Amino acid sequence: MIYSIGQLSQATQCKIPTIRYYEEIGILDKASRSAGNQRQYTQMHCDRLHLICHSRALGFSLKEIKQLIKLQNGQFDGAHQSHQIVLSHLTDVRKKITQLEKLESQLLTLVEQCQQSQTPDCLCVSALK
Amino acid sequence: MIYSIGQLSQATQCKIPTIRYYEEIGILDKASRSAGNQRQYTQMHCDRLHLICHSRALGFSLKEIKQLIKLQNGQFDGAHQSHQIVLSHLTDVRKKITQLEKLESQLLTLVEQCQQSQTPDCLCVSALK
DNA sequence: CTACAAGCTCTAGTAACTAGAGGTTCAAGC
DNA sequence: GCTTGAACCTCTAGTTACTAGAGCTTGTAG
Numbered sequence: 411m412i413y414s415i416g417q418l419s420q421a422t423q424c425k426i427p428t429i430r431y432y433e434e435i436g437i438l439d440k441a442s443r444s445a446g447n448q449r450q451y452t453q454m455h456c457d458r459l460h461l462i463c464h465s466r467a468l469g470f471s472l473k474e475i476k477q478l479i480k481l482q483n484g485q486f487d488g489a490h491q492s493h494q495i496v497l498s499h500l501t502d503v504r505k506k507i508t509q510l511e512k513l514e515s516q517l518l519t520l521v522e523q524c525q526q527s528q529t530p531d532c533l534c535v536s537a538l539k
Numbered sequence: 540m541i542y543s544i545g546q547l548s549q550a551t552q553c554k555i556p557t558i559r560y561y562e563e564i565g566i567l568d569k570a571s572r573s574a575g576n577q578r579q580y581t582q583m584h585c586d587r588l589h590l591i592c593h594s595r596a597l598g599f600s601l602k603e604i605k606q607l608i609k610l611q612n613g614q615f616d617g618a619h620q621s622h623q624i625v626l627s628h629l630t631d632v633r634k635k636i637t638q639l640e641k642l643e644s645q646l647l648t649l650v651e652q653c654q655q656s657q658t659p660d661c662l663c664v665s666a667l668k
Numbered sequence: 669c670t671a672c673a674a675g676c677t678c679t680a681g682t683a684a685c686t687a688g689a690g691g692t693t694c695a696a697g698c
Numbered sequence: 699g700c701t702t703g704a705a706c707c708t709c710t711a712g713t714t715a716c717t718a719g720a721g722c723t724t725g726t727a728g
Contacts, residue, residue, distance in 0.1 A: 444694095447707065448705085510632055518629065521622070544675070573724090575723075601714080
């Protein structure tokens with residue numbers, strides 16, 4: 411099956427300008443072109459783009475994804491390195507969760523203080539000082 | 540007290556280029572200048588910058604902070620609007636936490652599957668497909 | 669008065685796209 | 699065969715919140 415950029419977009423739920431962008435930065439192989447210069451994608455492109463989109467949804471950066479792809483196609487010790495990337499990403503995610511939870515409780519305090527106050531001012535802002 | 544940009548930076552823990560950037564985008568009032576064209580900040584600047592930094596640390600965007608400042612200095616219904624901004628930010632934060640927790644468990648699954656497998660390949664990457 | 673730290677402006681780079689202008693190609697209907 | 703409109707093309711610039719660097723000037727301590 412050959413996909414036009416629109417069909418690939420539909421198949422992967424990845425927006426058209428994003429697909430072109432991925433090609434431009436080299437994370438997605440260049441598509442061959444039709445007589446009229448339009449991009450023609452193969453199933454390989456489609457699979458790769460799926461992998462990219464899925465990884466992005468998991469919060470991997472394009473840089474990390476590039477690395478993962480390289481390792482996957484590459485050396486024997488790629489497996490170990492891939493594992494490390496995923497683990498370090500997991501650590502990052504956990505750190506972010508902790509931060510956000512702290513933030514949530516701070517914001518909550520802000521809002522509660524504000525609701526208790528009987529002044530016409532919103533203390534949210536002055537509390538930010 | 541009058542602050543040089545370096546002193547203001549020390550007082551607020553905000554980096555010097557960031558301070559200049561805040562001035563440039565108009566979220567921090569322009570400083571007056573010395574005879575030799577160096578910025579001179581007042582206590583007001585220092586307070587404002589503290590507010591900005593604190594809000595940034597709580598994850599507010601500069602756009603939101605601009606709004607908050609405007610509302611604070613402004614109209615009588617500013618208090619209500621400020622409250623709304625804070626509340627909607629709180630909602631965002633909670634959404635992000637939920638997403639990240641989902642993500643964490645997905646990543647965990649990835650890693651666990653990989654560790655159970657006895658193949659030399661890291662399943663992390665192929666699982667991403 | 670001489671170093672050297674601290675300040676200045678300006679440009680460009682970061683990540684991951686998104687939007688828009690202005691032009692071309694494809695496919696379907698008549 | 700022709701027309702119309704959707705889909706495609708390239709290119710530039712904008713987004714957010716900064717950061718880095720070049721090349722120059724000013725302030726201050728000894």
